[in-house]
Amino acid sequence: MSAPTSAPTSTLTFVAASALASGPGPVSQPTGAPFAVIGCGGGAGASTLTAALAAVAARRGYAVGIIDLDATGGGLDVVFGIEQTPGVRWCEVCGVDGELDGSALFEALPGVGPVSGRSTGTGSIGVLSHGREPAAVPEHVVAAVVAALITACDLVLIDACSLEELEVVPVEIEVVVVVHATVRGTGAAAATASALRQSGREPVLVLRDGSPVLATQVADVVEAPVLARIRTERRVERALARGIGPGARGALASSCEHLLDALMQRRDAS
Numbered sequence: 001m002s003a004p005t006s007a008p009t010s011t012l013t014f015v016a017a018s019a020l021a022s023g024p025g026p027v028s029q030p031t032g033a034p035f036a037v038i039g040c041g042g043g044a045g046a047s048t049l050t051a052a053l054a055a056v057a058a059r060r061g062y063a064v065g066i067i068d069l070d071a072t073g074g075g076l077d078v079v080f081g082i083e084q085t086p087g088v089r090w091c092e093v094c095g096v097d098g099e100l101d102g103s104a105l106f107e108a109l110p111g112v113g114p115v116s117g118r119s120t121g122t123g124s125i126g127v128l129s130h131g132r133e134p135a136a137v138p139e140h141v142v143a144a145v146v147a148a149l150i151t152a153c154d155l156v157l158i159d160a161c162s163l164e165e166l167e168v169v170p171v172e173i174e175v176v177v178v179v180h181a182t183v184r185g186t187g188a189a190a191a192t193a194s195a196l197r198q199s200g201r202e203p204v205l206v207l208r209d210g211s212p213v214l215a216t217q218v219a220d221v222v223e224a225p226v227l228a229r230i231r232t233e234r235r236v237e238r239a240l241a242r243g244i245g246p247g248a249r250g251a252l253a254s255s256c257e258h259l260l261d262a263l264m265q266r267r268d269a270s
Contacts, residue, residue, distance in 0.1 A: 032065070032150040033267045036158040036169050039178040041188035045208055046178045049230065049256070050159040051079045056256040057155045058113065058123030065106055065149035066127045069142070069168075070161040071134035077110055077127045085110040090128065091135040093145060100144050102152030126153075139168040146170060163195050174266065175203045176227070176259075179218060181210025189222045204266070206230060206259060228259035 037053075039046035047070070054064045068076040071090075077083045087110030093100070106126045113124025128145065146169065149156045158173070160166050166175065175196055179189040189205065196203045205226045207215045215226040231251050 032063075032153040032156050033264060034146060034150050034156040034158065034170075034173045035263055036160055036166060036173050036175045037178065038160045038163070038166060038175060038192070040192040041180045041182070041185040045230070045232075046161070047073065047076060047079065047159055048252075049176075049178055049206060050157050051076060052252050052256045053260060054125050054155070054157055056253060056260055058125050060123060060260075062123045062154040063106065063152070064123065064125045065109070065153040065156045066125060066129075067142075067145060067149065067156065067158045068127065068129035069137075069165040070159060071130050073161055075129040075131075076159060077129045080112050080125065080127060082110045082112060082127065087111070088128065089131045089135075090137050091131055091133065093128070094135045094137045094141050096141060096144070098144070100148035102148035102150070105145070105148050106152040123154075137168075142168040143170060146173070163192065166196075166201075167199070171200045174263070175201050176206055176263070177203045177224070178206045178208060178230075179210075179222070181207050181214050181218070186218050186221050189218065189224075193222050193224050204263075208232065227262040228255045230255045 037046045037050045050066060054066055057064045066076055075083060077085070077089075088105065088108040089110075093105075105128075109126035109128055111124055111126040113122070128149075146156065146158065158169055160169065177189055177192055177196075179185050185208075193203050203222075203224050205219065205222060205224050207218055207226050207229045209231050210218065210229055212229070215229055219226045233250055233252055235250070
C-alpha cells in the first residue's frame with residue numbers, strides 16, 4: 001500500500017469530487033482493522049493515544065488511516081506537524097456523494113511517511129482532519145470514508161471527542177475508551193460504557209496513570225477489559241504540542257505496542 005502523497009492545492013477539488021468517486025468495477029473488500037478512540041472525563045488523552053498508536057503501527061509497516069472527527073480540537077494534522085501540508089481534508093470530501101475509492105483517498109491525504117521501523121516493511125500514516133474552518137460532515141460521508149479507508153489501509157483509527165460523534169461511526173467498530181485513573185474518571189467511564197452498550201457497542205479500556213491493581217478495579221466497575229495502561233509523559237506532550245509527533249521510544253510507545261497486539265488479537269478472534 002503506497003504512502004499518502006501531497007496533491008497540489010489546485011487539484012484538491014478535482015481529487016475530492018472526481019478521483020475519489022468509485023467507478024464501475026469490482027468492489028474492494030475490507031481488509032483493514034478499524035477502531036474508534038474516545039476519552040472520557042476531560043483531557044484523558046484520546047488524541048495522544050491515537051497518534052502514538054498510529055506511529056507504532058506505521059513502524060511495523062502498516063498503512064494507517066486516521067479519521068479525525070473532532071471539529072474543534074485543533075486537528076490531528078497539527079500533532080504530526082503536517083497542518084500546512086497540501087492534501088484532502090473534510091471540507092473537500094463532505095460534499096461527495098456515493099462510495100469513495102479508498103486508495104485514491106488515502107493517497108490524497110496529508111501524511112507522514114514512509115516510516116521505517118523494526119519490521120521489514122515501511123509504513124505510512126494518512127490523516128483526514130478538519131482545516132482551520134471546520135466543516136459540517138454528513139453522517140453518510142463519514143460512513144463512506146470509513147468504508148473506503150478500511151479497503152486501503154491495514155489499520156484505521158477514528159478519533160472522536162464525544163458520544164455524539166460516535167453516532168456516525170458504524171456500530172460494529174470496536175471503541176477504545178481512555179480513562180483517567182481517578183474516582184471521577186472511573187465514574188465517567190462507567191457512564192460512557194453504559195451509553196455505548198445502549199447503542200450496541202462493547203467498549204474496551206485504556207487506563208491513564210493507574211497501577212495494575214487499580215486497572216483491575218476499574219475493569220470491575222466499568223465491566224470492560226483494560227487492554228493497556230499509559231502514563232503521562234511531559235516530554236511526549238511537549239513534543240506533540242510542537243508538532244513533532246510521538247517518538248519510537250518511551251513508556252507510551254511501549255504501551256501502544258501491547259495495545260496494538262491486544263486489539264489485533266481481539267479482531268482476529270471475532
